[in-house]
Amino acid sequence: MSPAARLCLRAELRTRHRSWLVLALLIGLAGGAVLATAASARRTDSALARHVTAYGLADVVSMRGFYVDGRETLDLERVARLPQVVAASRWGRLAAIFRSHSGKPVVPDGNAGVGIGVWLDQHGGREVDRTRLLRGRAPRPDRPDEALVNTTAFTRLGYEIGDTVQVRLVSHAALWGRPSAADRLIEDPAKARTGPLVRVRIVGVVAAVQEGVPGNVMLGPAFYREHGGRRLGLLFEGVSVRLRHGSEDVPAFERAFRQLAGRDHPGFVVPHDVRPGIQDPIRMQARVLLLLAVFGAIALLLFIAQALTRDELLRAPEHATLQVLGMPST
Numbered sequence: 001m002s003p004a005a006r007l008c009l010r011a012e013l014r015t016r017h018r019s020w021l022v023l024a025l026l027i028g029l030a031g032g033a034v035l036a037t038a039a040s041a042r043r044t045d046s047a048l049a050r051h052v053t054a055y056g057l058a059d060v061v062s063m064r065g066f067y068v069d070g071r072e073t074l075d076l077e078r079v080a081r082l083p084q085v086v087a088a089s090r091w092g093r094l095a096a097i098f099r100s101h102s103g104k105p106v107v108p109d110g111n112a113g114v115g116i117g118v119w120l121d122q123h124g125g126r127e128v129d130r131t132r133l134l135r136g137r138a139p140r141p142d143r144p145d146e147a148l149v150n151t152t153a154f155t156r157l158g159y160e161i162g163d164t165v166q167v168r169l170v171s172h173a174a175l176w177g178r179p180s181a182a183d184r185l186i187e188d189p190a191k192a193r194t195g196p197l198v199r200v201r202i203v204g205v206v207a208a209v210q211e212g213v214p215g216n217v218m219l220g221p222a223f224y225r226e227h228g229g230r231r232l233g234l235l236f237e238g239v240s241v242r243l244r245h246g247s248e249d250v251p252a253f254e255r256a257f258r259q260l261a262g263r264d265h266p267g268f269v270v271p272h273d274v275r276p277g278i279q280d281p282i283r284m285q286a287r288v289l290l291l292l293a294v295f296g297a298i299a300l301l302l303f304i305a306q307a308l309t310r311d312e313l314l315r316a317p318e319h320a321t322l323q324v325l326g327m328p329s330t
Helices: 003-045 047-055 076-080 151-157 172-176 221-226 246-261 271-324
Strands: 060-064 085-094 114-119 133-136 146-150 164-169 197-206 215-219 234-243 267-269
Touching (some): 003 047, 003 271, 060 076, 060 246, 076 085, 076 234, 076 246, 146 151, 151 197, 151 215, 172 234, 197 215, 234 246, 246 271
Parallel strands (some): 114 215, 146 197
Antiparallel strands (some): 060 234, 085 114, 085 234, 164 197
16 A cells, blocks of 8 residues: 555545444444344244244144044053154043132143143154243152143143142043943042042143143153052043154055054144145245345445445535546555
8 A cells, every 4th residue: 555545544444433433333233233134034044944843843743532433442652652653652642530720620632622632652752842831830750640731731721840630530430331430520629539639739830832732731751650550531542643754654654553553543643734724824925025135225325325426426526636646546
């Protein structure tokens, strides 16, 4: 750099450093906002995939029982051991009578339903459909009557952490008998005579991480063993599995599953099939964010071009003076 150029640069820094600093800050802030919006678009588009991976959501859920096909013949343990399965968790929905904190009867299904679920093995909430604790703590293995509730049940029931819920369990014989006790699930739990009367204490609240998940009060396998095991009535029981190659393994798994089921018609649900309906609005939101980022980038470029052009026009009279003093034009 020639001495004349250095002299000119020092003069520019003395007189224009504040305006340059303000311009640089504005460009930095606007550019940061554009980049943040673009990153938000990318993360929004991948939100469902990351959610499925983070919580280990099931690729297939198969069910049997009173509410499904009226049979209990399908061997769910064999389903969990099929070659395509990499992880599995068995669970059930208890036939039980209980009420909300305000005393209203609670049904196990429907739009406002809340059920009492029970994990039938030690894998529940750990390997498949992993739980995310939001409040409180996890139940202790040595205390079988401690329960978790998901956010849906927490809102609908009105109980708080530490509250005790009185539950009338329904025995297997009462559920499958004639008439079935399933028609009496809104009775007063203190007066019903369908099975043992127990109390469970809510110790934690977990996120409802599955698509379309209902309200659920979840108990551990120790509760099931403590209160009779197979002598308790289950409205349905199922096994949630993750497959080795995800959705690619579903056809082979279904063929093996149908062979095990034989003439029965147990439930077979592929959560992946409903995920496009969830992904579509997410993708639309991601595209809107991406468009905002593009328009923001264009606006930023126009702003920079206008600022530089304006500065150059204001400095044009100085160029002639500098050339007269011997400053080269290039």
